[in-house]
Amino acid sequence: MNALVDTGDAAAAGGQGPNLGEAEFTFLREFVLQHCGISLGEHKRQLVQGRLLRRLRALSLPGFAAYCDLLRRDPESELGELASCISTNVTSFFREMHHYDMLVDELLPRWLAEKQGGRLRIWSAGCSTGEEPYAIAMVLAEALERTKANVDAKILATDLSPQALEAARKGVYAVDRLGGVSEERRKRWFQRGEGSFDGYARVHPRLRELVTIQPLNLLHEWPMQGRFDAIFCRNVVIYFDKPTKQRLFSRYAGMLDSRGYLFLGHSESMYGLSDDFDLIGRTVYRKRS
Numbered sequence: 001m002n003a004l005v006d007t008g009d010a011a012a013a014g015g016q017g018p019n020l021g022e023a024e025f026t027f028l029r030e031f032v033l034q035h036c037g038i039s040l041g042e043h044k045r046q047l048v049q050g051r052l053l054r055r056l057r058a059l060s061l062p063g064f065a066a067y068c069d070l071l072r073r074d075p076e077s078e079l080g081e082l083a084s085c086i087s088t089n090v091t092s093f094f095r096e097m098h099h100y101d102m103l104v105d106e107l108l109p110r111w112l113a114e115k116q117g118g119r120l121r122i123w124s125a126g127c128s129t130g131e132e133p134y135a136i137a138m139v140l141a142e143a144l145e146r147t148k149a150n151v152d153a154k155i156l157a158t159d160l161s162p163q164a165l166e167a168a169r170k171g172v173y174a175v176d177r178l179g180g181v182s183e184e185r186r187k188r189w190f191q192r193g194e195g196s197f198d199g200y201a202r203v204h205p206r207l208r209e210l211v212t213i214q215p216l217n218l219l220h221e222w223p224m225q226g227r228f229d230a231i232f233c234r235n236v237v238i239y240f241d242k243p244t245k246q247r248l249f250s251r252y253a254g255m256l257d258s259r260g261y262l263f264l265g266h267s268e269s270m271y272g273l274s275d276d277f278d279l280i281g282r283t284v285y286r287k288r289s
């Protein structure tokens with residue numbers, strides 16, 4: 001998986017459309033680093049050009065200088081679209097299954113027993129199109145049913161990509177995207193579409209009830225109050241530069257309950273970046289008390 005997956009756009013665009021000049025690429029690299037935490041190497045110029053041509057066309061802009069002007073004038077309004085172009089939203093249900101096993105076997109039974117009458121909060125930070133928070137919601141709903149626990153449990157799902165958030169809110173997925181979901185869970189947690197929705201499935205209203213979806217740039221202010229028991233931030237920080245990761249992990253420590261859990265993606269690590277956590281499992285960290 002790659003934040004800047006070469007989809008062939010740049011090659012396809014070769015020779016067609018405006019060129020991304022040195023000055024505009026330098027501006028874009030600084031802008032993306034400052035606002036998205038993503039550090040773009042010099043060698044990504046062709047790729048960025050290919051990706052952004054779509055945006056230029058959508059906005060009817062004559063070239064990259066005009067696009068940079070737009071970013072200078074109003075950085076916030078275009079940020080989500082820009083980030084969507086340069087990063088990937090690749091995700092799937094029950095990706096990195098060992099994290100869900102840990103939730104089911106260890107964490108949910110303990111939390112639900114300890115928190116009777118209390119709150120349980122999980123944050124899916126960088127939720128993309130919703131598969132991650134809805135998969136967490138499935139195991140959470142099942143644990144709540146099994147234990148009959150009286151716990152106010154909620155999942156917050158955030159991302160900065162407007163398209164990803166729209167898909168997450170819809171909660172409608174092509175059936176061939178449900179590969180990681182067992183047959184039993186497909187039957188329990190999805191409603192199969194009919195007619196023009198044939199081949200699609202909608203997540204069960206119970207899952208939507210458990211998941212709150214909000215736009216949030218992880219590099220900006222966080223409006224949330226109250227602590228989380230676990231944060232899933234998987235396959236998000238991989239292309240952030242070192243200072244951005246350090247700041248983010250320190251802020252996560254501040255948002256977690258004492259001994260709360262942070263789940264990272266399979267190729268991400270906190271090694272040398274934070275003293276606030278102990279590694280307790282495969283890419284699972286627990287906040288130091």
Ligand SMILES: C[S@@+](CC[C@H](N)C(=O)[O-])C[C@H]1O[C@@H](n2cnc3c(N)ncnc32)[C@H](O)[C@@H]1O
Binds near residue numbers: 132
């Ligand atoms: C590869 S997806 C990971 C989705 C899911 N967490 C998973 O592991 O399957 C990365 C997501 O992080 C989001 N993202 C990247 N930078 C972000 C930032 N600064 N703030 C919020 N979300 C960000 C992207 O929009 C994208 O949807």
